[in-house]
Amino acid sequence: MEFRYHFTRTALLREAVTTVAAVLAYFLVRGLTEGSVSLAVENAGRVQEAEEALGIAWEWTIQEALIKHDWAVTFANWVYIFGHWPVIACGGLWLAVRHPRSYFLTRNAFLISGLIGLVIFAAFPMAPPRLAEAGLIDTVTERSNAYRFLQPPTLVNQYAAMPSLHFGWDLLLGIGLAGAVQRRVLRLLALLLPTLMVVAVIATANHYVLDVVAGGTVALIGLWIAVKIRPRSPDWLWGGAPRNVR
Template identity: 50%
Template sequence: MAVITGTGHVRQGSGTPAIKTMQSVRLGQQIFILLGAIVIYFGVRHLTEGSVSSAVANAARVVDLERALGLHHEQWLQDTFASSSRVSTVFNWIYIWGHWPVIAVTLIWLARKHQVIYLRTRNAMIMSGAIGMVIFATFPVAPPRLAHLDMVDTVTVSSHAYRVLQPPMFTNQYAAVPSLHVGWDLLMGIAIAIAARRLWVKVIGVLMPIAMTIAVVLTANHYIVDAIAGAALTTSCWFAVRWWARRRELRLQVATT
């Protein structure tokens, strides 16, 4: 038989098949929860798509902020580092395949092998997604590719794969701020770096959000400020989830004494 201890570990007895069944049911439940959250996220994101004029006007405000901070270098970066079709293809692939596929694989791995880290990552992702939807609805922003900045939408020009992973019917084109492409990849990277035992896997976790930050800028899908905002949002949610979990643990300890 299999017994779950108070620390969340499974104590194995003679019933190995029972352990496998219990784990598969748990994983299936989590997949159901995440798929439901993703459907809600994309559905609401589509419904909250702002007007084109407001999104372009807000994009101009973002550009003005970047200029004031000395961060408005998106066009120069694309012209300098993504002018080659081969180079732009690499960043297109990072933008397309380095997001949802990586998130799915990472969450499944965490749910099976590192459940405490999985729950923290899942909750931070859901929390930041909910906050992001509010921002998308109240502050629509056109990305650089749609803000009349003479930047090339390299993903759309060079690849149709992104529309398979994220159909247009569920896409809010004016949800540039914050960049959850960067933010959620950062969450996955943090989780991988903490949970992994092998150094090379930890290095991948560190490099993932860096590569995605470069990709979202060079493909003209986000501003530099977007990436910073996305990283700040998800990092804040990561620590907020841990703070809330500790408060709950303390309340339970008090209640049982």
């Protein structure tokens, strides 16, 4: 027995409004969980020490390699700024219209991982490399004002670097898109963005390597839970009751 999910125009509009409200609520709560600056910097130091012990303190090497080339810095900034919310919005809309079942699963994974992320932000406030006196340059704000529009400072918790949902959510979208398309080249393109985002978040001094690892882990946990609860989820989690197709 097969279940097909679908959107009417009214349901699509309702979903869009609900999603925007959820995103705004996420940023509001994340902003309210901002911890003390000193603790956030101390936690960043702990992460740096852990990376050095593991031999993965690659932030300086990556930024030094890119900072020599203006085009590379600009590209990394563009990926960081425009490769997140604009792409998530467009990709999510495409999934909702063309592949609703993949959309619902991806959306729920976003919601679950976002809730997990909020708990971690509150329990473990952490400064990004650009604010942790690590000697790295904030290339995004030095080269562009676009990010201030996409994520207004009043809604941003500057000390919520761990985990990197900037990467984690791009990974979820990439997985959702890759699972929806048929051609191998399109699947590879769907997974290219989260790959580029790994480099971008580190090169722009917005995240440590371990932030990326944590972000990917939280995202995959969210996806795993979304898959597990799918058979028993109430209709509101899936945008309405599915159609039964024999």
